[in-house]
Each structure stands twice: as C-alpha cells, then as structure tokens.
Amino acid sequence: MAYSYTNRKGSTYYLSQVKTKTGKIRYYFAREPKTTPVEKIPAGYQVEESVNGIVSLVQVRPQLILPEELAYVETTLKKHPKGHKYRAAIKNNQIVIYESQGFDYVEILTQMGWTASESPADKFREHDAQYSPIMRFILNSFEGRIFIPQRWCFRGSIDDWIIAGDSGKIQILVEKLIPKLGTDEFFELY
Numbered sequence: 001m002a003y004s005y006t007n008r009k010g011s012t013y014y015l016s017q018v019k020t021k022t023g024k025i026r027y028y029f030a031r032e033p034k035t036t037p038v039e040k041i042p043a044g045y046q047v048e049e050s051v052n053g054i055v056s057l058v059q060v061r062p063q064l065i066l067p068e069e070l071a072y073v074e075t076t077l078k079k080h081p082k083g084h085k086y087r088a089a090i091k092n093n094q095i096v097i098y099e100s101q102g103f104d105y106v107e108i109l110t111q112m113g114w115t116a117s118e119s120p121a122d123k124f125r126e127h128d129a130q131y132s133p134i135m136r137f138i139l140n141s142f143e144g145r146i147f148i149p150q151r152w153c154f155r156g157s158i159d160d161w162i163i164a165g166d167s168g169k170i171q172i173l174v175e176k177l178i179p180k181l182g183t184d185e186f187f188e189l190y
Contacts, residue, residue: 002037005029007053015041015057027057051087051098051131064093064139069170073097073137076174082182087131093139095147095170098131099181135177140167149173151189164189 002014013029015038020026027038027045041047041057048058073088073095080086087098137147151164164177180186 001039002033003040005047005049005055007049007055009053011053013055029055029057051089063090064142065090065095066145069145070095072171073174073178076178080178080181086134086181091136095137096133097135097178097181099134100129100131102130135164135181136161137170137173145169147173149177149189151177151186154187162190 002016004012004014006012011031013031014033015027016030016033016035017025017027017038018035027042044060045057046060047055049055070088070090077083077086077088077097085100087100089096089098133152135149135151137149140146140148146167147170148167149164150161153160153162165173177189180189
C-alpha cells in the first residue's frame, strides 16, 4: 500500500516513484498511484504542503529561519483585521506572506448574518482559496538575524519584488509592515 497524505483541502495523495531516463528515482505524489507505489517516506526526505495545498516530497534541509521567527509573523498576521486572508510560509531563507485571491468568504458570510461561531467560512476558505505571495522577509545576516523586507509590485512594467523599507530585526519589520497589508499604504512601501 502506498504512503498517503491528506492535504488541507481534504484531498488524499499517494506517494509513487518512477525511474528517469538517466536511471535516477524520482518521487512524486498523485491522487491515484500510477507507477510504483512507495510504502514509506525515504530516508532524507519529508512531505511538504504548499499554502495552496500542493503536496510534494522534498529533501530534508537545515532550516535557516528560526521557528520563533515564523511564529511571530503568524501571530502578528492573526491580529490583523483581515488576518484570515493571509498565510505565512518558509521558503529557503525567506518568510513569505501569501494573500488569498478572489472572494473574501468571511466578509460575504458576515454580511449575510452569520456569526463567527456558526460561519462555514473557514471550510470555504480552506478548500477553495488560492494564495499568491505578497510580501517577504529575506534573511540577510545570520549573525544579527537581519531581514530585508520586500513587497510584490503590481505595476505592469515591473511585476517583481521591490524593497519595502529598511532592513532590520523581524519583530520590528513585522510590527511596522503587516498592519499595512490590504491598505493603500501597502502600495506606498518602497
């Protein structure tokens, strides 16, 4: 029986392997095992799920971002008035903040009269939401734990990451920049 993993959307994926043309083994997850099923995670690998629910098998690498740094970002996001629209994830030497695209189910259902305790918004958001990167903090100095803040630029001529202020400690940057998410002030950061 193949190793299985159920993502945040409730879809189950099965671990399989295939030999490449060069003879190397490539692991992948699929909704149905198509090639040789793999019963357990190979040594040196771990399962990783993206903020959009994509499941993959990746090599174990040393974490450059400290758990408390990510936790601080996530805690600050939860305090944001629209914190339900944002997720944070580690990507190599970066903490990336993603924003949900499309409808804001929490806002829509609240306008329909649902209270937070009875609202099915979390289920809608978890199943249907697609997230795009909007801000990131790049670890620039390991010794001082200094980060460079960047935001996504939406100008048609740029469409790339731009600097969103001075470098600094993650706690200071997060307190200063996360409240600007979802506001006009966000687009003035540079």
